[in-house]
Amino acid sequence: MVSIADHSIVSPYGIGSELSFQQIKEGNSAVQLNSNSTLSPTPTYLAKIENSLFSKIKVSHHTRLESMMIRAIEDAVSKSRVDLKSEKTLLILSTTKGNIDLLEDHDYKGFNKSRSYLGALSKHIGDYFKTSNTPLVVSNACISGGCALELGSDFLQTKRYNNIVVCGGDVITEFVISGFRSFHALSEGPCAPYDKDRDGINLGEAAACVVLSSNSNSNIQLIGSATSNDSNHISGPSRTGEGLYLATLNALNQAQIDAGELDYISAHGTATNYNDEMESIAFGRAFINETPLNSYKGYIGHTLGAAGVIETILTIICLQKNVLIKSLGYMNEGTSQPLNVIETTHSSELKYALKTGSGFGGGNNALIFRKN
Amino acid sequence: MAEITSYSVIRNGKAWVNGQEVFSSSTSYDEFIKELYRDQKIGYPKFFKMDRLSKLGLVTSELLLSDQKISEEYSPDKIGIYLANNAASLDTDREHQNTIQNRNDYFPSPAIFVYTLPNIVVGEIAIKQKIKGPNNFFIFDKFDASFFASYVTDQMKLNKSETCLFGWVNVDGEEYDSCLFLAEKKKGICPLNTTSIERIYNR
Incomplete structure (x- = not known):
């Protein structure tokens, strides 16, 4: 039996699943027109975490994405009784681009060049939480998060672990905006899924963490x-x-x-x-x-x-x-x-x-x- | 119990299938992979549009399946592809970054951007080999035989896949290294376990 023991969301709405859910239930969109010219030569509709919120998320000596993922994991794990240091717990990270924003800068934003590798994302988040097992990184495009949850469920079913902590995250970068724009895949306004006049996506920025457990009283x-x-x-x-x-x-x-x-x-x-x-x-x-x-x-x-x-x-x-x-x-x-x-x-x-x-x-x- | 029924390796200017050297050339990676493609008479013009990582994965999968008939023996949605590497798609990511580094010379291209995901090589192999099963892509600092042994065993045990194509495909500048395996629930070359996978990879 694979149960959802707990979860957390770090999004433009703030830190915590319930907070994001309430905003969504009230119909408030996090998508806004962003005119920051360092992100894109043309204004773009994005759901981006604002600087004032990010200052509360930031973890020293860690990149933007690592900070977001660490906060999501901390929040989810603090509520459940899962021990990240246990050998029977595995942390799985899902991301498409990891710390790709470091490539924008000649000195990698003050980090070592190796930090742009996804193995470094795993190492630094694993070290932060002192995990026994090296966090496993899944990078399977837009289905990475779903695949990480499936993988976690498979590992619980075969009893390789007792608890799986899945954290997905990606940041909004010029890298990704320019790429999707070259595909003509970005919407000119707020996106309109399934609508007759839909014209593309809005990029968003978030980290989210789900704790899967084979031993939980979750419903x-x-x-x-x-x-x-x-x-x-x-x-x-x-x-x-x-x-x-x-x-x-x-x-x-x-x-x-x-x-x-x-x-x-x-x-x-x-x-x-x-x-x-x-x-x-x-x-x-x-x-x-x-x-x-x-x-x-x-x-x-x-x-x-x-x-x-x-x-x-x-x-x-x-x-x-x-x-x-x-x-x-x-x-x-x-x-x-x-x-x-x-x-x-x-x-x-x-x-x-x-x-x-x-x-x-x-x-x-x-x-x-x-x-x- | 599942066994490894085929394996292929490309590195250091050489290619091997089930331990037998099939090709050797001392040219740089970009020339080498084209020479190998032509030598193997793969005849798949889309190859030339692919990025360097997908080229390596595609040719390694062709070597792996050269004597196999998985598309006849298995339902396409029961063939899994699970790959991993160290550099994700950074080799092509750097190329895309170059197209946007300078606002006076800004030319992002969909033909490059689409390859800025490591799992595109999985998609390319799935299209070429007509595979519709589960697929995933993992990143490790270095090749992890015990992960593959346990994960692939699990996938077959859970009946998510009846046969699995799995292994390592990495390209990072002039460094390249690939080693793919085919696991099936029948008598093969060696058992599907950490020792066999490690021995084949390190040969």
Whole structure:
């Protein structure tokens, strides 16, 4: 049995899962127009942690990302009884770009050049918490967070560890903004997942931590997980939704529930034309396109390596509070297969939720959570 | 019990399949990998558009599967790909950073940016080898045989994969090193365990 023992979010809203959830429930978006010219030659809509908040997050002798991840881990672990120093605890870090912001600077922002390697991220966070095991780094594009949770669940099931602490994180950098802009993948305004007029993503910045345990009295369990590859294109989602369809089916299979039992889908919904369309096809093929669905990207942007973890936490809180959150930015149906996009935040009895993600490289991940 | 049924190694200007040297050249990496691609008659023009990491992974996977018929023996969604390395995609990250370092000479390109993720090599292998199974990418300071032995064993035990392509693909400037393994639930070359994986990698 894989339970969610505790969690924490470090986001533009502040430190703590409950704080982020309340802001989202009230409909407040963290996405704002950012005119900082060191980030991009043109103003960009971003969900970025402001300097005043970051000054409270900053951990001395650590980079921006390390500081965010350390705060998320500290907050999640302080509430649960998990011992990070135990040999039976493993810390898993998920990130797409790690300390890539160090490359912007000739002297690596005062750090050693080796700090741009992901092995250094693992070492410095492991040293901070004095972990017995070297933290394991997962870097699998936008599904990194979901894959890290799946990996943690697998390790608990095979009894290699008793507790797994998963922390996902990525920072907003000129590196990533310029790249997505060159792809014409950035929205001109606040992003609008699943909407007819959606025109791309907003990047977000966050760290989020989930503690998985095989010995917890939590009422939320991770009961199914799967990853599949489209085997189609490295930067464009499959036209048939093949990988997401397979991942969803395999996760349902492992969870031993029927597609019709799902009460809620917390989808990837990046608000690019191709991604949202692909999801509609995959969910149509899996016969779950009438299940209430949302994307959190309108609130927190696309947080890359943190996305699977932060959105999992929001999904879990929805299950516990029996609430469905409005998919911000959605106005008019905009996918070839109809979806049941949540248009107003409202109460609803919930038991089973599906969390999905899809990313560059053709990867798709599906996780299924149950509330007891 | 799963066993290693095939392995391939590319490093130091040489390529080996199941311990047998199949190619050798003393040119620099960029020339070497093209020479090896041509020598193996891979015939996959997309190769030339790939970044240096994907080129290495693709050719190593071709060597690994040259005598294998996994696409006939297994359902595509039951073939897993699990890779790891040290430098993630830093080799290409530096190239993308060069395109944005100077505001008077600002030319970020999607053709480069798409390769600034280490798992793109997994995607390239999945497309070429028609694999739709689980996939993941890990970063380690150095090759970790015991991680692969336990993780791949677990994946097969949990029935997430029936066969796994796994191993190391690293490119960092002029340094390159790849070593891929195929694990299947049948009689192979050696058992799937830390000792075998370590011995093959260190040979």
